[in-house]
Amino acid sequence: MTNKFLANQEIPSFLSALAQEYQVIAPVRRSEVLPDGSSRYSFQPLNAGPGDATGLSAAVLDYPIALNDPKKFFFPAREELLRFQRDGSGQFGSARDLSETIAPPPRALVGLHPCDVAALEQLDLYFGSDRIDPYYQARRSGRLLLVAVSCLSPCSEECFCASMKTYRVDSGYDLLLTRLGEGFAATAASELGDQWLQRLTSLAPLDADREELLTEVFSEIEETFAAGVAFDAAAVPRNLAKGYRDPVWREEAERCLSCGSCNLVCPTCYCFDVFDEVDIAATEGARLRTWDGCMLKSFAEIAGGENFRAAREARLRHRINRKGSYLHQRYGRLFCVGCGRCASACLVDISPATIFRTLEERYGH
Amino acid sequence: MKPKVAFFSFTSCEGCQLTVLECEDILLDMLGQIEIVRFREASSLKRDDYEIAFIEGSASRPDDVTRMRKIRERANLVVAIGACAVSGGVNFMKNFHYLQRTREHVYGAQADWFPTTQVQPVEAVIKVDHSVYGCPMTKDEFLETVKSLLVGRTPRIPQYPVCVECKMAENVCLFHRGQTCLGPVIRAGCQAFCPGLGAGCDGCRGLAPDHNLASLTNVLGEYGMKPEEVRRKLRLFNGYIEVQP
Numbered sequence: 001m002t003n004k005f006l007a008n009q010e011i012p013s014f015l016s017a018l019a020q021e022y023q024v025i026a027p028v029r030r031s032e033v034l035p036d037g038s039s040r041y042s043f044q045p046l047n048a049g050p051g052d053a054t055g056l057s058a059a060v061l062d063y064p065i066a067l068n069d070p071k072k073f074f075f076p077a078r079e080e081l082l083r084f085q086r087d088g089s090g091q092f093g094s095a096r097d098l099s100e101t102i103a104p105p106p107r108a109l110v111g112l113h114p115c116d117v118a119a120l121e122q123l124d125l126y127f128g129s130d131r132i133d134p135y136y137q138a139r140r141s142g143r144l145l146l147v148a149v150s151c152l153s154p155c156s157e158e159c160f161c162a163s164m165k166t167y168r169v170d171s172g173y174d175l176l177l178t179r180l181g182e183g184f185a186a187t188a189a190s191e192l193g194d195q196w197l198q199r200l201t202s203l204a205p206l207d208a209d210r211e212e213l214l215t216e217v218f219s220e221i222e223e224t225f226a227a228g229v230a231f232d233a234a235a236v237p238r239n240l241a242k243g244y245r246d247p248v249w250r251e252e253a254e255r256c257l258s259c260g261s262c263n264l265v266c267p268t269c270y271c272f273d274v275f276d277e278v279d280i281a282a283t284e285g286a287r288l289r290t291w292d293g294c295m296l297k298s299f300a301e302i303a304g305g306e307n308f309r310a311a312r313e314a315r316l317r318h319r320i321n322r323k324g325s326y327l328h329q330r331y332g333r334l335f336c337v338g339c340g341r342c343a344s345a346c347l348v349d350i351s352p353a354t355i356f357r358t359l360e361e362r363y364g365h
Numbered sequence: 366m367k368p369k370v371a372f373f374s375f376t377s378c379e380g381c382q383l384t385v386l387e388c389e390d391i392l393l394d395m396l397g398q399i400e401i402v403r404f405r406e407a408s409s410l411k412r413d414d415y416e417i418a419f420i421e422g423s424a425s426r427p428d429d430v431t432r433m434r435k436i437r438e439r440a441n442l443v444v445a446i447g448a449c450a451v452s453g454g455v456n457f458m459k460n461f462h463y464l465q466r467t468r469e470h471v472y473g474a475q476a477d478w479f480p481t482t483q484v485q486p487v488e489a490v491i492k493v494d495h496s497v498y499g500c501p502m503t504k505d506e507f508l509e510t511v512k513s514l515l516v517g518r519t520p521r522i523p524q525y526p527v528c529v530e531c532k533m534a535e536n537v538c539l540f541h542r543g544q545t546c547l548g549p550v551i552r553a554g555c556q557a558f559c560p561g562l563g564a565g566c567d568g569c570r571g572l573a574p575d576h577n578l579a580s581l582t583n584v585l586g587e588y589g590m591k592p593e594e595v596r597r598k599l600r601l602f603n604g605y606i607e608v609q610p
Contacts, residue, residue, distance in 0.1 A: 030535065035543040042535050067535045077533040255580040257549040258573075260525055264532035275521060280394045280508070282516055291533060297575035298524040312577075345532065347540055347549060347584045 002197040003206040003214075007183035010203060015056040015110070017200060019048040022108035022145055025073065026059035027066050038156075041066045043073070043109070061111050061177065061184070064155035065339060069116045069267035070109050071123060074139040078290045081135065081274070085284035095287075099134035106143035113155070115337040117148050117173050118166040119267030125331050126270050145192060150178040152217070153224050156340050160353040162228035164338030168221060178217060185214045231357040235364055236324040236334060239356070242363040244317070248355055253313035255348040256295070262342035262350070263293025268323070268335045271299070294319050320355055368515070371403035371415035373436055375422030375429055376456050376484070380501040381447035382406040382421055388504055395508075398515055417442045417514060423449045423456045424485040437491040444510060445487040448500040448569050448602050453486040455500070457604035460484055486605055495520060498552055500569035500602060506554055523553040526573040527566050530557040539565050545588050547598065550576035569602045 006014055018024050024046045031040040041063045047055045080098050087093035112120075127136035151167055161167040174193030177184035185206055188194035197203070206214065263269045273292040278285035292299055295315050300308040309315045323336040336352055343351035372382055386407055388395065402412035418440035424430050437443055448454030459467050460483050469476045487493050495514070497506050506522060513520040523529070527548035531538065539546040539560055546565035548557065552573045559566050572578065582595050590598070599606065 031537040031542070034537075034541055036541075040537045040541070067537070068532070255577070255583070257528075257577050257580055257584075258526070258575045259528035259549045261528045261532050261538075264529060278512060278516070280391055280398055280512055280515075282512070293525075293529070296525045296529070345538065347538075348580055 001188040002194050003188070003211070004186045004197050004200065004203040005180070005183055005206050005210055006177065006186045006203055010183070011059075011061065012057065013202065014200065015046075015059060016048070018108045018110070018145065018147075018196075019046075019056060021106060022143070023105045024048070024056060024059070024108050024110060025070070026056075026061070026110040027063045028054075028058040029060060030067060038064060042068065043070050043111070045107075059110065061149055062179065063111070065113065065159070065341065065344075066111075066116075067341075068265055069119055069339070069341070070112060071119070071267055071270075073104075073107065073109070074120075075123065075127070075136050075270065075272075075291075078288060079135060080286045080288050082287040083284070084287070086282075092285075097134070099138050102135060102138035104139050104142045106145075108145040108147065110147040112146060112148045112173065113151050113339075114148060114169040115151075115159075115161050115164075115166045115339040116267060117146065117169045118337045119339070120146075121169075121172045122268045122331075122333070122335055122337070123270060125333075126327075129331075145175070145196070146173040147175045147177060148173040148189075149184075150176060150217075150221065152179060152221060154228055156344055158340035158343035158351060158353075159338060160228075160230060160340055160351075161338035162225040163230050163353065163356070164233050164334065164336060166337040166339075167225040168218075178214060180210055180213055180217065185210060185217075187214075230353055231360045232364065233334060233356075235360060236356050237328045239359040239363045240321055240325040243359040244321075246359065246362060248358050248362075249313040249317040252350050252355060253311075253316040256312045256316060256350060257348060258295060258297060258312060258315075259347075260293035260296040261345040261347075262319070263295050264291060265341040265345045267337060267339060267341065269293065294322070316350070320352055323352060324356065367398060367400045368417055369402045369412075369415045370399045370417045370419065371401070371412075371436075371440075372405070372419045373403070373421065373432075374405060375420065375433070375450070375487075376425040377422030377447065377449040377454075379406060379421065381450075381497075384447075384501045384504055384507060385419075388508060391508065395511065399511070413439060415440055417444065419444045419446050420450050420487050421446050423453045423487070424490050425456060425459070425482055427480050427482055429482075430485070430490050433487060433490045442494045442514065443487070443491060444495045444497060444514075445493045446497045446507065447502045448498065448571070450487045451496045451498055452571050452603060452605040453484045454569070454602055456484045457486075458600055460604060460608075461600065496522075498522070498570040499555060503555060524574050525553055526576065527551050527553045527555065527557050527560065527570075529553050530555070531560050534561055536561050539563070540584070540588065543588075545585055545590060547581070549584075550578050550581050567601050568599060571603060572606060 027041040028044045030042040043066050082095045084092050084095040127133040174190040176187045188197050271292045272289040274289045276287050327335040402415050418436045445451045468481050472479050510520040530553045547568040548566035551568045552570040585595050
């Protein structure tokens, strides 16, 4: 596989080269500098034209974390699934499945962090293994180039990728950019990535000094994140099973606002609601789906007003068990990447990391 | 047979009736499905043979209660539209002041000419079948309600708080900006309009059914807001919750 050096001044031409074949999607600034000194970023499609605020120059490759992960480009917050209309007899006879009409442009997702790559692999599992979701697949199987950026240190106080072992991933992307002084080491991780690096002839190969530096950076990454391990991820499913009736659920859920923010910013949450909308004359309509969240009370409410999880603590326990136990039983892996978005979004400091650690302290021996 | 519909206005700015007129692109289609027999902001017709009554505004004069009861007797369905009708809205602030002083403040020397009462939302006077929230109500939620009533199903109105819509829109949380917001306890459906523009939610759509106001009050406390200030902030649109049965 090819390795090259992408100097800072070559980033614009690198993105322009990608923009000739792809719609480039990258993190852009979404806020002013906030009181805590940080800023917020968001993945956005960028215009290929020069200069303007939504152009390629707005891309930020050194950033802590994006508000939402790139899930939204494959599984939008709201989408139409079917369109239907009344036939001659007045019945809603014919429905048109819209999955066949989904045709996104070729897309280059630039700037994904390892946790986002890991999350995308988990969504692929859900939407593409034991059940095939045609809407997700139509977007995911389009022409796609995934350019990841290495994390050198934890991006926030809330992130716990160190414990989840998702601070580095070695598959699921095409190119990896790793900060090396005045530029990035660009390493290929797939055939497609390799082809791109070979095509970018203006980039110098990674010389021996920089190769050595890159090895050092990778071992520093290992050391930095090893120091941040707060719990044993492998023991999470077992501890959750033992802690099913633990008071931690009530203790944490008491202050839960039931606002659903944790669900909505989670890169591995994929639950949705499905409903129909008709026009005012009820002659035609559409079936839609929108993101939903298991922390919202309405999520488990069924006809007649019955609710499987009416209590906050039942909902919190369910959510954390989905991440650390139920889906582990189904897919053999944890459905959490430790990005910490849920904990950052939570105004009352509820974090899976705290719960995993608490249960480990109480049941982990 | 098209259902006959009437719009009634009580104490309010009539902004919700205006919202109906703002359904411009769909207004003619709507008239293909319903017959409007009373709508003072748009028509001189004044008939009383309606089946569905949309009520805007709250009761705040002695004869309002009688008028509302008469509407209830005639209509099969009563829909409260907008914050004033649903919960008293801004009008309800009057109830936290001395009635006579408020009256004098508003009408000055002519105060005695204008009898006034404590403000009551529609549901405090008559049975309400459906509510359309907001100040003003949103066009989409009004249309959703009309469409649902026409086909006989329950309108799909969000039960979850504003945070859901903020997160979908990738708004930067106002708390992270050092500001405050009532969004975590207020019913969504506005597409997080105010937070999206950088202004904290003032709660015009009322408390979300599963709110945790006690917990949000603690959060607001960390941002320097005393419980008394939280209560006052809520009184802008939600004074009714302090006395609601």
